[in-house]
Amino acid sequence: MKVLITGGAGFIGSHLVDRLVQSPEYEIIILDNLLRGRLEHIAHHRHNPRVSFVHGDVRRYGDVLDAMRGCQLVYHLAAQTRIMASVARVDTCFETNVIGTFNVLKAAHHLEISKVVFTSSGEVYGEPRHLPVDETHPLKSKNPYGASKVAAEVYCQVFQETHHLPIAVLRLSHVYGPRDTERVIPVWIRNALRGKDLIVFGGEQVIDLVWVDQVVEALLRVTSIPNLSDPINIGHGKGVPILRLARRILELTNSTSQLVLQPPRAAEVVRYEPRVERMRTLLNLHPPEDALEYLPTLVTAWREIL
Numbered sequence: 001m002k003v004l005i006t007g008g009a010g011f012i013g014s015h016l017v018d019r020l021v022q023s024p025e026y027e028i029i030i031l032d033n034l035l036r037g038r039l040e041h042i043a044h045h046r047h048n049p050r051v052s053f054v055h056g057d058v059r060r061y062g063d064v065l066d067a068m069r070g071c072q073l074v075y076h077l078a079a080q081t082r083i084m085a086s087v088a089r090v091d092t093c094f095e096t097n098v099i100g101t102f103n104v105l106k107a108a109h110h111l112e113i114s115k116v117v118f119t120s121s122g123e124v125y126g127e128p129r130h131l132p133v134d135e136t137h138p139l140k141s142k143n144p145y146g147a148s149k150v151a152a153e154v155y156c157q158v159f160q161e162t163h164h165l166p167i168a169v170l171r172l173s174h175v176y177g178p179r180d181t182e183r184v185i186p187v188w189i190r191n192a193l194r195g196k197d198l199i200v201f202g203g204e205q206v207i208d209l210v211w212v213d214q215v216v217e218a219l220l221r222v223t224s225i226p227n228l229s230d231p232i233n234i235g236h237g238k239g240v241p242i243l244r245l246a247r248r249i250l251e252l253t254n255s256t257s258q259l260v261l262q263p264p265r266a267a268e269v270v271r272y273e274p275r276v277e278r279m280r281t282l283l284n285l286h287p288p289e290d291a292l293e294y295l296p297t298l299v300t301a302w303r304e305i306l
Contacts (some may be wrong), residue, residue: 002027004071006058006104007078009037011180012119015216016075017042021051031067032078033057041179058100065107072114075219076104079149082182083123086145087267097148098155105159105167115166115223118156120149120231122173122208122272131239132275135171135231143267153231160229168222170215173235173274177212177294178301185295188246189302192255198246202264206239206271209291221283232282233274236291248292252299 003020007013008030014037020026030042030053045051056063058078068074079097080086086093101118108116123146124139141147159165176185188198218234246259264270279285288294 001025001073002029002071003073003075004029004031004068005075005077006031006064006100007037007076008032009034009039009042009053010077011041011177012175012212012215013037013075013077014041014179015177015212016077016219017045017051019216019220021045021048024050026050028052029054029067029071031056031058031063036182038179058103059095061103061106064103065110068107068111068113071111073223074104074108074113074116076101076116076118079119081121081145083143083145083267084265086143086148090144093144093148097145098151101152102155105155105165109159109163109165113165115168116156117168117170117219117222118152119219120153120169120171121146122171122233122235122274123269124150124153124171125272127269128272131271132237132273133233134275135233135278142269166226168225168228169231170218170222170234171231171274172215173208173210173233173272175210175212175215177298180212185245185249185298186302188249189253189299190306192249192253192257193302193306195255195257197258197260198250199260199262200242200246201262201268202270203243203261204264204270205242205268206273207242207245208235208237208239208272208274209245210235210287211294214285214287218279218283218285221285225282228282230278232278233276234279234285235274235276236287237274237276238291239271239273240291245292248295249299252296
């Protein structure tokens with residue numbers, strides 16, 4: 001089976017490549033513009049004849065169409081995912097996440113792709129009306145990133161219903177793991193190991209954390225479910241207070257860094273805890289008891305890098 005992974009040199013995408021390449025039946029095409037993805041994430045596959053890299057951009061339809069030719073399965077992971085960056089560069093967020101997704105869907109329909117798997121986000125819900133948040137919760141995003149994922153999901157629904165394109169939508173919580181460099185956990189780990197302050201905006205937030213390997217497993221398992229019309233939350237289900245996370249990082253790093261509270265940022269959701277029953281039932285995925293179970297592993301990995 002020939003598989004296209006958009007954003008395949010990125011954080012989650014490169015881990016998906018690692019898993020797929022273990023199965024000899026897959027030929028993998030990676031499409032990435034390398035604005036956030038890194039060739040070093042996939043460098044260990046450069047001599048594998050079943051892995052090909054295409055330097056292209058989902059914002060350009062021709063790049064997507066050319067990369068997708070001959071494929072049967074598409075994982076669409078390419079996105080601008082940082083919340084504050086989406087506020088600062090709203091045009092880039094829209095072009096990448098909305099136009100990019102439209103280009104993927106348009107090409108998939110044209111080439112009669114067997115299935116598209118799209119990674120959305122828990123940010124589509126905005127500030128929850130109730131907890132835990134199930135997949136029927138109203139979509140009322142709080143920032144441009146969430147809004148772009150709402151729009152992309154609507155296009156997925158349209159292509160499903162109008163063109164009968166098989167699409168699976170996974171709404172990811174805050175994913176953490178190796179190769180992530182820009183979000184709160186890697187930033188705090190780096191700062192803690194270097195003795196720098198950990199900046200906490202607000203301090204009241206509760207976030208849902210999911211280890212990257214669980215996300216990859218969800219991406220693999222969802223392809224076997226036919227006629228999946230509704231999204232699936234992918235997460236832990238029990239939120240972690242942001243201050244608990246910060247203190248745990250200080251503890252694991254034996255750091256003397258200080259927590260410095262700053263005013264909250266309006267674009268950020270204060271509390272998010274998803275209901276993950278559909279994930280458990282449909283994908284037979286069960287998160288660990290402690291959402292921070294893999295944090296020591298990540299701290300060890302960062303010690304070896306710095």
